[in-house]
Amino acid sequence: MNDEYKKMFKSLWLILKTKSVSELNFFVDMPSDNDFASYKFQPSSIQSDWRIRNLEMSEQNRILMAKFLEEMLSEKLPYLWSRLYKRGHNYNTIQFLINITTDRQVEVILSAEYYDTEDNSDEYTVEDDPNLSGVFDSILLLNPNITSAQLDFEGSGDSGAVDSYIVTDNGTYDVPESVERWCYRILPPGWEINEGSSGRFTFDLYNNTVEVLVSENTEGSMEDTILELSF
Numbered sequence: 001m002n003d004e005y006k007k008m009f010k011s012l013w014l015i016l017k018t019k020s021v022s023e024l025n026f027f028v029d030m031p032s033d034n035d036f037a038s039y040k041f042q043p044s045s046i047q048s049d050w051r052i053r054n055l056e057m058s059e060q061n062r063i064l065m066a067k068f069l070e071e072m073l074s075e076k077l078p079y080l081w082s083r084l085y086k087r088g089h090n091y092n093t094i095q096f097l098i099n100i101t102t103d104r105q106v107e108v109i110l111s112a113e114y115y116d117t118e119d120n121s122d123e124y125t126v127e128d129d130p131n132l133s134g135v136f137d138s139i140l141l142l143n144p145n146i147t148s149a150q151l152d153f154e155g156s157g158d159s160g161a162v163d164s165y166i167v168t169d170n171g172t173y174d175v176p177e178s179v180e181r182w183c184y185r186i187l188p189p190g191w192e193i194n195e196g197s198s199g200r201f202t203f204d205l206y207n208n209t210v211e212v213l214v215s216e217n218t219e220g221s222m223e224d225t226i227l228e229l230s231f
Helices: 003-017 034-038 059-086 132-142 177-186
Strands: 023-030 091-101 105-125 148-156 159-162 165-168 171-174 197-204 209-230
Touching: 003 023, 003 059, 003 091, 034 059, 059 091, 059 105, 059 209, 132 165, 132 177, 132 197, 148 177, 159 177
Parallel strands: none
Antiparallel strands: 023 091, 091 105, 105 209, 148 159, 148 165, 148 197, 165 171, 197 209
């Protein structure tokens, strides 16, 4: 690290000494597509952590911070993007975190948060579950001309529900109690927990089958330390 960068980090470290915190934190939001690999750090992209109130970085330090990041990371960006991409997640946030500690260390961390959806489907027949006969009969009581019907569900945050109406090829109706009861019994354990899941029951009354599509949501994060330097 050259003297110019050391002077910048020391001036920020002096600010840190006046705060009741163990670190001074900055971050840069990165694009979540291939533009990441050709990204150019700009002074305006340097943001202060919201948890530290009334922290203002001088324009000179912003310029130096962007210059520091460009010099240290620009050649690594294609590799870092490739490594994230190979993990196969759908990223909603990618950031570089710049942390300055009380022991005069600076670390740069690549942080990414993702939100993925995995689809699974099963088919049920009367042979698999004799209770389906009553389910189909309940739907036909709504309208004897119905040949297909769809019923959606959605859950997250430890709550969720099957829709209160069922959409058929011959109109939309309130869900019969027997249909609702069967659907809740079929839903996989934990379908409403945390990020939850959503999906659809598709009733084929011509072939007496039900296809159940479950889209399970998963959320996670990862962090990799890219640089650790003293100043």
